[in-house]
Amino acid sequence: MNDINKIAHLTIDLARKVYGNDFIPLHRPVFEGNEKKYLIDCIDSNFVSSVGKRVNEFEDMICNFTGAKYAIATVNGTTALHIAIVLSDVSAEDEVITQPLTFVATCNAISYAGARPIFVDVDKDTLGMSPKSLKEFLEKNAIKRGNFVYNKNTGNKISACIPMHTFGFPCRIKEISHICKDWGLPIIEDAAESLGSFVKDIHTGNFGDIGTLSFNGNKLITSGGGGMIITNDQSLAKKAKHITTTAKIPHDFEFVHDMVGYNYRMPNINAALGCAQMECINEMIENKNKISLEWKNLFSNLNIKFVETDAENKINTWLNTIILGSKKERDAFLQITNDHGVMTRPIWRLMPKLEMYKDCETFNIHNSEWLEERVVNLPSSVP
Numbered sequence: 001m002n003d004i005n006k007i008a009h010l011t012i013d014l015a016r017k018v019y020g021n022d023f024i025p026l027h028r029p030v031f032e033g034n035e036k037k038y039l040i041d042c043i044d045s046n047f048v049s050s051v052g053k054r055v056n057e058f059e060d061m062i063c064n065f066t067g068a069k070y071a072i073a074t075v076n077g078t079t080a081l082h083i084a085i086v087l088s089d090v091s092a093e094d095e096v097i098t099q100p101l102t103f104v105a106t107c108n109a110i111s112y113a114g115a116r117p118i119f120v121d122v123d124k125d126t127l128g129m130s131p132k133s134l135k136e137f138l139e140k141n142a143i144k145r146g147n148f149v150y151n152k153n154t155g156n157k158i159s160a161c162i163p164m165h166t167f168g169f170p171c172r173i174k175e176i177s178h179i180c181k182d183w184g185l186p187i188i189e190d191a192a193e194s195l196g197s198f199v200k201d202i203h204t205g206n207f208g209d210i211g212t213l214s215f216n217g218n219k220l221i222t223s224g225g226g227g228m229i230i231t232n233d234q235s236l237a238k239k240a241k242h243i244t245t246t247a248k249i250p251h252d253f254e255f256v257h258d259m260v261g262y263n264y265r266m267p268n269i270n271a272a273l274g275c276a277q278m279e280c281i282n283e284m285i286e287n288k289n290k291i292s293l294e295w296k297n298l299f300s301n302l303n304i305k306f307v308e309t310d311a312e313n314k315i316n317t318w319l320n321t322i323i324l325g326s327k328k329e330r331d332a333f334l335q336i337t338n339d340h341g342v343m344t345r346p347i348w349r350l351m352p353k354l355e356m357y358k359d360c361e362t363f364n365i366h367n368s369e370w371l372e373e374r375v376v377n378l379p380s381s382v383p
């Protein structure tokens with residue numbers, strides 16, 4: 001048994017030392033670069049909407065930073081996922097494998113395509129999809145016919161796999177990628193939380209066929225609202241640009257659209273903010289890594305599990321994460337810290353426990369259930 005009262009108060013003390021006496025949120029955006037300048041320039045230029053040079057510039061900056069060949073900016077991370085799923089040839093009634101521990105957007109995007117999630121387990125150390133669980137699920141429940149994979153239980157096609165890099169900690173994406181290649185399943189990497197996280201030297205989002213990012217206000221950097229599709233496949237990139245811009249055929253004055261497209265292009269004014277944020281991203285990550293180290297020292301001394309990644313990876317330390325001994329300890333810790341104006345929060349309710357996903361197939365999700373009761377995020381902003 002941990003002395004949770006003592007642990008909570010040491011957490012509050014360190015949070016106060018780092019962040020001062022006001023209410024301490026989990027993650028706040030930082031605007032200390034060219035944000036205001038670029039926003040004013042954007043308004044002065046009249047190009048505040050879905051046409052404008054900042055959108056292309058933001059895409060180029062993301063390509064440079066992540067090493068992805070192509071990037072397509074969207075209005076948010078959920079729409080980026082939606083398009084990634086559509087472009088992976090997921091059809092209505094299909095099934096898509098993902099993890100029960102994720103933000104609801106992952107599953108909602110699957111639903112927008114008319115498909116249903118299947119939940120395989122996560123690993124306890126990475127908090128992300130477990131390759132072992134994925135492999136076992138496929139070997140036990142899936143069958144390959146022609147170029148496609150089918151679920152033996154439901155008869156439906158399984159058409160993609162979406163692992164997610166929880167809180168910026170990379171999942172075992174290389175192993176997952178090998179398994180999916182063996183089965184011929186496209187991978188969409190939900191990298192919404194892992195901008196700035198690399199597996200060895202490769203940025204997350206580059207292991208799958210398509211990766212998706214988010215620039216929501218609580219993420220590492222923000223464009224107000226925004227998302228990005230990244231890929232190294234030229235044909236997918238072209239399709240993504242076309243379908244997110246109402247599928248309009250380029251022409252000087254005529255309006256001709258060749259399919260049902262989406263109005264998902266990021267507005268220039270959001271991209272202006274995004275560009276200014278990208279100029280500071282490395283500094284942001286460095287500063288966050290320093291704070292993470294303070295949390296790590298505290299919890300290592302207390303013998304509390306502080307979530308880390310393999311030494312060969314680099315991470316964004318978006319949200320610092322601990323694993324407490326039990327649900328009871330977690331609840332007490334959350335209560336004490338939040339009562340003292342230090343925001344901490346539990347991990348998400350598991351997706352198959354939500355009303356709309358409760359009938360979806362789950363495959364031995366013991367690690368997810370174990371983590372759901374114990375994981376807590378700590379304040380992680382740059383002060």
Ligand SMILES: *Cc1c(COP(=O)(O)O)cnc(C)c1O
Nearest residue numbers: 076077078103105106192214216
């Ligand atoms: C934030 C997030 C998204 C969606 O991003 P929005 O920009 O808020 O639509 C998707 N998946 C995960 C795991 C996220 O954390």
